Amino acid sequence: MRLPVVMLTIMMVWGISFPAMAQEAQAPAVGNSTVVEGKLPIEVHGFLLGIFTRRTTGEKPVKGNAGNYVLGEERLRLDLSETSESGTAMFQVKGDIFHDSIDDKTDTDLREAYAGYTHGALDLRLGRQIVTWGVGDLFFINDVFPKDWESFFSGRPLEYLKLGVDSLRARYSSEPINAEFLLIPYFTPDNMPSDKRFFFFNPFSSVPDQREVEPKSSYSNTELALRLYRQAADFDLSLYAFRGFWHSPAMKVDNPASPAVATTFYPALTVYGISAQRNISGGVLSLETGYYDSRDDRKGDDPTVPNSQWRALIGYQYQLWEDFTAGVQAYSEYMEDYGAYRNSLPPDAPIQDRFRGVLSTRLTQFLQYQTWKLTVFTAYSPTDGDYFIQPEVSYKITDNLSVSGGANIWDGAQETTFFGQFNKSDNVYVSARFDF
Amino acid sequence: MQRWKWSLFLILILAVTGITAQAQEKEAATEIMQKKEQAFYYPGTDMQARVTMELVTAEGQKRLRVLSMLRKNDPMSMNQKYLLYFHEPGDVRRTAFLVWKYPGRDDxxxxxxxxxxxxxxxxxxxxxxxxxxxxxxxEDVSGRDVSADTHTLLKEEKLGNVDCYVIQSVPKTPADYIKKLTWVDKKTFLLLKEEYYDEQNTLARIFTADKIENIAVDGVAQGIPTVIRRTMKNVKSGHYTQTTFNSIAYNPGLEDEVFSERALQNPPQKWIK
Structure with a gap:
């Protein structure tokens, strides 16, 4: 929480200086813009959101509150923003105040808070911001930025899957090439499903002393991400490079025979990748690949650190009839030093395949002037023998008020595979949202 | 024998002229539709507008969409670029669409x-x-490729007190309508009315131009006649949408950068406010 305070201060100072900037910019403004008297100096929006999520398996996590609810929360989102009339300066703050009835506490969540400055072809943004790269639908290769899987699996809206990164972001736009560069001095890990609300595979869950070590904020630990992009031969083409850390946790114990301390940590990672997207036969074709260089385990013989791997996906999205869209994807991971990985495993540890493949579909149907939205996402892994299904129905009662209901369903032959481990966590959720 | 030959000759001549006349009629109809397309979707070199859409159910329940529409024509072709930026309602606020339109192939x-x-x-x-x-x-928002339909000039008649061409258009590849009738103002070539007929050949949707104004623009003495309020009604459900262009500016001088990925993320403030 140290950075947000600094950011908020910056925002406030920035915000105060806005009326002056706006006035200055009024003279050259073109078009029909009029200054409305009595208008707030900043834009204020947001929503109220209530979500209830209940496990359907009847199983209760040991560390949970002994109930069947995964989530019971009320959230108030405040979204403050302003852009100077000339467009050169802007700020945006999105923050939530929420009450969680499972933990029975009220807390805040600063989702995004950044100031932006535009000069010629350069856009600078400083602060906490959500960055989304890549072309996959829920499969992330070059989008190395932190995810909140607990939110995603517990019925919160899709936007909560992405966590902001505290960073400086620079974007340069030009005809021959566009570039986006991020400097991320403060590490943000993925938020994985917690053992208070979910069942998942953790071989060290019974270890009494659980610790977490995040990469310290230092010059050498600063994460760097670069994306170069342009259009070429009707493709939207992007090249990516990232140097930083795995955002999904790795785990090690002090003594494998009788562990007393289990430590969650984030090994060093470099990713290079490419993506391409274009129209083909009325649909959208997406291609993406990336090489994950796991720098702390280049030989692949450390069982606590993920091995280097290749990831690739191909997807196609097509509208089959009015307001009905179907998307299919094939995604794969290929481990580099598989022999070293196999040799390094302790005797009774679960063994991962060298190749992991996942097929997914997303079907979306809008009805009644798009006031009803029915969508179902299905992911099935033929190599792991497990699957995940997420159906959702939402209805817009008015422009401001909507209700949704959905489910998260997992199953698999084993409880150690990616989807299979959540087998006992199946849940259903309902939510209501009022936008203002 | 002679008479028989003469008859055949005459029939042939009639047939040929008939076919030619029909072809010419089709050509005329297509030309009218092209002029309509120009008058309705292409006026000016570029355009800026704030658009309000009111979606109304048969029971009278209303929903609202407010967006900024920016458009620029390619001077060398019929291609156009559009940027649509949503102000309201809350769940789509700041959502933006970028469309690069190419008549004749997918956008x-x-x-x-x-x-x-x-x-x-x-x-x-x-x-x-x-x-x-x-x-x-x-397609109603950004236009439909004229060559996607076969056009026939059915008649000329008054709509209210405006002289109109009435064109019948039949899609060349299956669409959600089998036939469309279009009323085009003979003087301004503005689209004044459309009737869409579905597969059962019953009237499904009606478009009407409700309010027309001359929008001032440099170099055009009387301004550019523009439909500033229009309605599309679903005849079967009773649902309709009324679109109002609240402030239109032609040739404001939109830069090419307004129609880029950058503009989607960083909307050009001076054009969308």
């Missing part, structure tokens, strides 16, 4: 989803789909 389309700060390509096949849940399709 390029991108959407910016502000909640996750993401730009995505969207499938272009849905040009006959509803535009943001309204009664208008994407």
């Amino acid at each position: 390029d389309r991108w959407i910016f989803i502000p909640a996750v700060n993401m730009v995505r390509r969207v499938a272009a096949k849905d040009s006959r789909s509803s535009f943001v849940g309204s009664d208008f399709t994407y």
Whole structure:
């Protein structure tokens, strides 16, 4: 929480200086813009959101509150923003105040808070911001930025899957090439499903002393991400490079025979990748690949650190009839030093395949002037023998008020595979949202 | 024998002229539709407008969409670029569409989803789909390739007190309508009315131009006649959408950068306010 305070201060100072900037910019403004008297100096929006999520398996996590609810929360989102009339300066703050009835506490969540400055072809943004790269639908290769899987699996809206990164972001736009560069001095890990609300595979869950070590904020630990992009031969083409850390946790114990301390940590990672997207036969074709260089385990013989791997996906999205869209994807991971990985495993540890493949579909149907939205996402892994299904129905009662209901369903032959481990966590959720 | 030959000759001549006349009629109809397309979707070199769409159910329940529409014509072709930026309602606020329109082939389309700060390509096949849940399709908003239909000039008649051409258009490849009748103002070539007939050949949707104004622009003495309020009504459900162009400026001088991925994420403030 140290950075947000600094950011908020910056925002406030920035915000105060806005009326002056706006006035200055009024003279050259073109078009029909009029200054409305009595208008707030900043834009204020947001929503109220209530979500209830209940496990359907009847199983209760040991560390949970002994109930069947995964989530019971009320959230108030405040979204403050302003852009100077000339467009050169802007700020945006999105923050939530929420009450969680499972933990029975009220807390805040600063989702995004950044100031932006535009000069010629350069856009600078400083602060906490959500960055989304890549072309996959829920499969992330070059989008190395932190995810909140607990939110995603517990019925919160899709936007909560992405966590902001505290960073400086620079974007340069030009005809021959566009570039986006991020400097991320403060590490943000993925938020994985917690053992208070979910069942998942953790071989060290019974270890009494659980610790977490995040990469310290230092010059050498600063994460760097670069994306170069342009259009070429009707493709939207992007090249990516990232140097930083795995955002999904790795785990090690002090003594494998009788562990007393289990430590969650984030090994060093470099990713290079490419993506391409274009129209083909009325649909959208997406291609993406990336090489994950796991720098702390280049030989692949450390069982606590993920091995280097290749990831690739191909997807196609097509509208089959009015307001009905179907998307299919094939995604794969290929481990580099598989022999070293196999040799390094302790005797009774679960063994991962060298190749992991996942097929997914997303079907979306809008009805009644798009006031009803029915969508179902299905992911099935033929190599792991497990699957995940997420159906959702939402209805817009008015422009401001909507209700949704959905489910998260997992199953698999084993409880150690990616989807299979959540087998006992199946849940259903309902939510209501009022936008203002 | 002679008479028989003469008859055959005459019949042939009549047939040929008949076919030619029919072809000419088709050509005339196509030309009218092209002029309509120009007058309705292409006036000026570029355009800026704030658009309000009121979606009204048969029971009278209203929903509202407010957006900024920016458009620029390619001086060398019939291609156009559009940027649509949503101000209201809350759940789509700051969402933006970028459309690069190419008559004759699929458009390029991108959407910016502000909640996750993401730009995505969207499938272009849905040009006959509803535009943001309204009664208008994407093609109603940005135009339909004239050569996608076969046009016939049915008649000329008055609509109210305006002299109009009435054109029948039949899609060359299956669409959501089998026939469309279009009333085009003979003087301004503005689209004044459309009737869409579905597969059962019953009237399904009606478009009406409700309010026309001359919009001042440099170099055109009397301004550019523009439909500033229009309605599309679904005859079967009773649902209708009324679109109002609140402030239109022709030739404001939109830069090419306004129609880029950058503009989706960083909307050009001076044009969308």
